[in-house]
Amino acid sequence: MAVRTAAPADSGEPSLTATTQVFSFSRAVPAKRDYYEVLGVERTAPAPDIKRAYRKAAMQWHPDRNPGNPEAEERFKEAAEAFEVLSDDNKRRLYDQYGHEGPSRAGFSGFQGTDEIFSRFSDLFGDLFGNLGFGGRRDGPQRGGDLKTRVVIPFAEAVSGVERELTVQRREACDDCNGSGAAPGTRPQTCSQCGGHGQVIHRQGFFTIQTTCPRCQGQGSMITSPCKTCSGTGAVQREATLKVNIPAGVDDGQTLRIPGRGMAGVKGGPPGNLYVEVAVQPDERFQRDEYDVHSKVTISMVQAALGCTVKAATLSGDIDLELEAGTQPNHVITRKGKGVPVIGGRGFGDHHIHVEVTVPTKLSGDQEDLLRELAELGGESVAEPKKGFFSSLRRRKRGC
Ligand SMILES: [Zn+2]
Ligand SMILES: [Zn+2]
Structure with a gap:
């Protein structure tokens, strides 16, 4: 067994003379741990x-x-680097002889990122993580899945905006088996038919045909328990x-897209999006039309004629x-800029108040007398009193 020694002094490397450089160098690159360790x-x-x-x-x-x-990512890279060196006879010999400097002379300078590690050791990861349960391609970062949910809010909250807590169902790695799918204390077994490759090769005459392993369905490993x-x-x-902020001005049936609030990404991939469909409960006082809102007030014909002050609902x-x-x-009274806020804070719609004038259907004797007097003053022709009309009708029915 070779004994590890320090690198020879005449290594040909440019020497670092300025003290400050040495300090910044040693701070930027923390001491590497021994690969065996x-x-x-x-x-x-x-x-x-x-x-x-x-x-x-x-x-x-x-x-x-x-x-x-x-920290886990650093450990993951560190382990891959150690394996890359110790699994290669030449690099391992250089490491044993010269320490960390040995393999770097052979052109190895570690891994840039986890992607590089996955592609370098894809055959190892294939059977290691084939059963993680996320599906799809296993050899690169994957974007997390989208989440969709629905929320019902009152009309007033659609106008004012509201913060809501939503409960969603998410698919997450199982804690008990760390996502492996194998019962605690056991581990997925390498598939005996394909030896962990997930593919099997058939020979047919002159041809070799590669197909997905029928035993493990291409996973490379099988869970026995x-x-x-x-x-x-x-x-x-x-x-x-x-927690979701529902913006002021949201309308019934609109879907909010909240980037990055879906399921977690895989292998450093970005998270998915959260889509929230908003249902707005109607408010019988208001009718919405885009960002405008309509409502009505009801007054009597006398109030209409004489003018009045009435209570009117506004947002x-x-x-x-x-x-x-x-x-x-x-008659419509338009209150400019008193409608629903435009999403994104660009102004407001208008509020239109429609005036409905009611005509009395039942009059007391005094009221009828006053109205007849009014008609007479204005020289208007009006129907004969009801009493006379009904009594003549009754008379006719009796056949008199
Ligand atoms: Zn589990
Ligand atoms: Zn197999």
């Missing part, structure tokens, strides 16, 4: 032990299982509570509305 193996460990140790470390620090954890919690799928549905509460003498039926 990283994988937790003896210096004399044979290749299969190193592979096994690496798989264990990669499993533990895999970005799928440690989303948003930069499935995790009870997730039935071997590696994922569970879980409730998550999300900001009731107001006293003054109506001039001689207000006509279906």
Whole structure:
């Protein structure tokens, strides 16, 4: 076994003379850990032990299982770097002889990112993570799935905007099996038919045909005792509570797209989006038309003729509305900029108040007398008193 020594002084490397440079250098690049220590193996460990140790470390620090954890990502890279060196006879010999500087002389300078690691060791990851339960391609970052939900809000909250807590069902990695789908204490077994490749090769005459392994369905591994919690799928549905700002001016049937609030991404992929469909409960006082809103006030013909002050509902509460003498039926009062706010804060629609004038259907004797007097003053022709009409009708029915 070669003894590790320091790099020879005449290595040909440019020497660092300025003290400040040395300090900044040593701070920027923290001391690398010993590769054997990283994988937790003896210096004399044979290749299969190193592979096994690496798989264990990669499993533990895999970005799928440690989303948003930069320390885990560093550990994941560190383990991959250790494995890259110790699994290669030449690099391992250089490392044993010269330490970390050895492999870098052979042109190896570590991995830039996790993507590079996945593509470098895709055959290893294929059977390691084939059963994580996320589906799809396993060899690169994947965007998280979209979430869709629906919320019902009162009319007033659609106008004012509101913050709501929404409960959504999300698919997340199962805690009990760390997303592997294998019962705790067990692990997926490499498929015996394809040896973990997920593909099998048939020979047919002169041709070789490669097909998806029928035993493991291309996963490369099989779960012999499935995790009870997730039935071997590696994922569970879980409730998550999300705070959502519903903007002022939202209308019934609109869908809000909230970027990045869907399911977590896989392997550093971006998260999916949250789509919230908004249902607005109607308010019998208001009719909405885009950003304009319509309402009505009802007054009697006498109020219309003489003018009056009435209570009118507005989006900001009731107001006293003054109506001039001689207000006509279906008169519309438009209150500029008092409608629904335009989403995104660009002004407001208008509020239109429609005046409805009612004509009395039942009059007391005194009221009828006053109206007849009014008609006479204006020289208007009006029907004969009802009494006479009904009595003559009765007379006719009796056949007199
Ligand atoms: Zn499970
Ligand atoms: Zn197989």
